[in-house]
Amino acid sequence: MADLFSQIQYYLGFTFVQRALIAGILISLCAALLGVSLVLKRYSMIGDGLSHVGFGATAIAAVLNLTDASLYVSIPIVVISAFFLLRINENTKIKGDAAIGIISSGALAVGTVIISFTNGLNTDVCNYLFGSPLTMTKSDVYLSVALSIVVLLLFVLFYNKIFAVTFDESFMKATGLRANLYNTVIAVLTAVTIVLGMKVMGALLISALIIFPAVSSMRVCKSFLAVTVSSAVIAVVCFIIGLAVSCVYVSPAGYTLPTGATIVIINIVVFLVLSAVKKITTLKKK
Amino acid sequence: MSLISCKNLSVAYDGKTVVNNLSFSVDEGDAVCIVGENGSGKTTLMKSLLGLVKTSGGCIEFSGGLFQSEIGYLPQQTEVQKDFPASVNEIVLSGCLNKTKGPFFSKKEKAKAAYNMELLGITHLKKRCYQELSGGQQQRVLLARALCATKKILLLDEPVAGLDPIVTAELYDLIKKLNREDKLTVIMVSHDIPGSMDIANKILHLNHNGSFFGTTDEYEKSDFGKHFLGGGANG
Numbered sequence: 441m442a443d444l445f446s447q448i449q450y451y452l453g454f455t456f457v458q459r460a461l462i463a464g465i466l467i468s469l470c471a472a473l474l475g476v477s478l479v480l481k482r483y484s485m486i487g488d489g490l491s492h493v494g495f496g497a498t499a500i501a502a503v504l505n506l507t508d509a510s511l512y513v514s515i516p517i518v519v520i521s522a523f524f525l526l527r528i529n530e531n532t533k534i535k536g537d538a539a540i541g542i543i544s545s546g547a548l549a550v551g552t553v554i555i556s557f558t559n560g561l562n563t564d565v566c567n568y569l570f571g572s573p574l575t576m577t578k579s580d581v582y583l584s585v586a587l588s589i590v591v592l593l594l595f596v597l598f599y600n601k602i603f604a605v606t607f608d609e610s611f612m613k614a615t616g617l618r619a620n621l622y623n624t625v626i627a628v629l630t631a632v633t634i635v636l637g638m639k640v641m642g643a644l645l646i647s648a649l650i651i652f653p654a655v656s657s658m659r660v661c662k663s664f665l666a667v668t669v670s671s672a673v674i675a676v677v678c679f680i681i682g683l684a685v686s687c688v689y690v691s692p693a694g695y696t697l698p699t700g701a702t703i704v705i706i707n708i709v710v711f712l713v714l715s716a717v718k719k720i721t722t723l724k725k726k
Numbered sequence: 727m728s729l730i731s732c733k734n735l736s737v738a739y740d741g742k743t744v745v746n747n748l749s750f751s752v753d754e755g756d757a758v759c760i761v762g763e764n765g766s767g768k769t770t771l772m773k774s775l776l777g778l779v780k781t782s783g784g785c786i787e788f789s790g791g792l793f794q795s796e797i798g799y800l801p802q803q804t805e806v807q808k809d810f811p812a813s814v815n816e817i818v819l820s821g822c823l824n825k826t827k828g829p830f831f832s833k834k835e836k837a838k839a840a841y842n843m844e845l846l847g848i849t850h851l852k853k854r855c856y857q858e859l860s861g862g863q864q865q866r867v868l869l870a871r872a873l874c875a876t877k878k879i880l881l882l883d884e885p886v887a888g889l890d891p892i893v894t895a896e897l898y899d900l901i902k903k904l905n906r907e908d909k910l911t912v913i914m915v916s917h918d919i920p921g922s923m924d925i926a927n928k929i930l931h932l933n934h935n936g937s938f939f940g941t942t943d944e945y946e947k948s949d950f951g952k953h954f955l956g957g958g959a960n961g
Binding site for chain 1: 798817823
């Protein structure tokens with residue numbers, strides 16, 4: 441046990457681990473908070489769609505030789521597609537899931553084709569698909585920290601409205617409130633969170649940060665506030681444990697574990713445990 | 727004094743005109759029931775009054791100091807709400823949002839939510855989770871939320887759908903009390919015509935080929951009323 445602690449201490453000495461830890465905690469927090477609303481609004485897969493757009497945008501940045509500043513390219517593009525996704529849902533015959541499917545697979549295809557114009561599929565691309573929090577640069581971390589703090593602040597300020605627009609959009613509109621404005625707020629905050637989260641979790645796994653904490657806490661919590669707070673806690677705890685395990689544990693084949701995937705697996709474990717807790721408590725009541 | 731008046735109103739739903747050239751007005755203190763068969767456009771008409779659906783012709787006028795932010799609305803339950811993790815208190819409070827200035831609820835608004843929960847007899851459920859409540863309790867919660875949003879007018883969309891007869895009667899009594907004692911104007915969509923007759927002073931009957939608007943007495947004497955009320959008694 442003491443050995444484990446000293447090992448963790450050893451890893452915390454590295455700046456890249458510190459960076460991953462700080463940025464990762466903040467991003468998991470944002471994703472978990474927004475996730476509650478997205479899951480309840482049946483928009484869970486929006487994370488998937490937008491992260492693939494983020495992948496496409498990163499590919500474009502690579503072609504334009506802007507790899508170091510890729511966040512500055514992908515954030516605006518993803519925010520715009522988030523708007524676009526909402527519009528599709530409201531006004532057209534293509535409904536939510538299909539719209540997300542079109543955008544997500546379309547953007548992935550475009551991104552993959554664009555990458556072949558540069559140097560083909562390499563580790564960089566692999567990092568974008570599966571995440572690599574340990575390769576975040578200093579400026580990535582600063583931007584992530586700044587933007588996640590903005591997301592968190594806006595979430596707190598709009599909390600009551602986000603609740604209302606999640607629970608009952610038409611009541612909100614009918615009583616003279618601008619529900620579409622608050623939907624847009626959710627979409628923009630989600631877009632920003634996803635682009636930042638891609639660095640940590642990768643385009644293919646970022647949805648997990650949005651969905652798992654929310655569904656896990658919905659197993660046991662009875663109010664929106666409790667669900668929100670507990671999913672924030674679950675997200676942060678799972679991130680820290682996942683990062684620690686992926687740093688410390690070495691597989692029998694001699695490799696460390698991929699961080700993003702390890703975090704998702706910890707989330708799955710928490711989900712299963714809380715589902716079991718719910719089963720047991722409902723059985724007891726009967 | 728008239729609160730809402732509709733002139734030659736037409737509303738379309740999914741490209742199909744469901745309400746055609748309809749004129750009626752709702753006065754302060756009225757209890758208007760909108761009845762008619764399924765698909766006759768009752769809910770669509772209500773949504774157009776609420777500004778949720780665009781009208782395709784004619785106009786809806788609010789008067790007598792009525793604004794959109796003073797409408798209380800009891801919608802039909804949505805799929806999303808059935809497994810929604812929210813406490814009763816959170817839902818009722820959210821009705822106050824159209825009055826809040828800042829990002830958070832003030833003491834006054836919290837007091838109003840508490841008052842309305844007391845009025846509807848759901849104070850003891852305050853901390854309970856919405857999805858665990860019975861159908862009648864859920865309707866009371868949504869009604870309390872609607873009361874937080876309004877002092878003047880309540881629009882109720884099928885408030886007793888899916889409730890058992892005892893709970894239905896309780897809810898009708900409650901709506902009647904809000905209309906008679908608390909002086910709230912009520913517009914209610916229902917397909918329970920006998921129940922509506924008890925609450926309403928005016929009936930708006932929508933039908934695919936024409937409509938009726940008038941007092942309950944006039945309705946009973948009209949061909950519309952004879953047909954539907956007679957049908958109700960026999961069936």
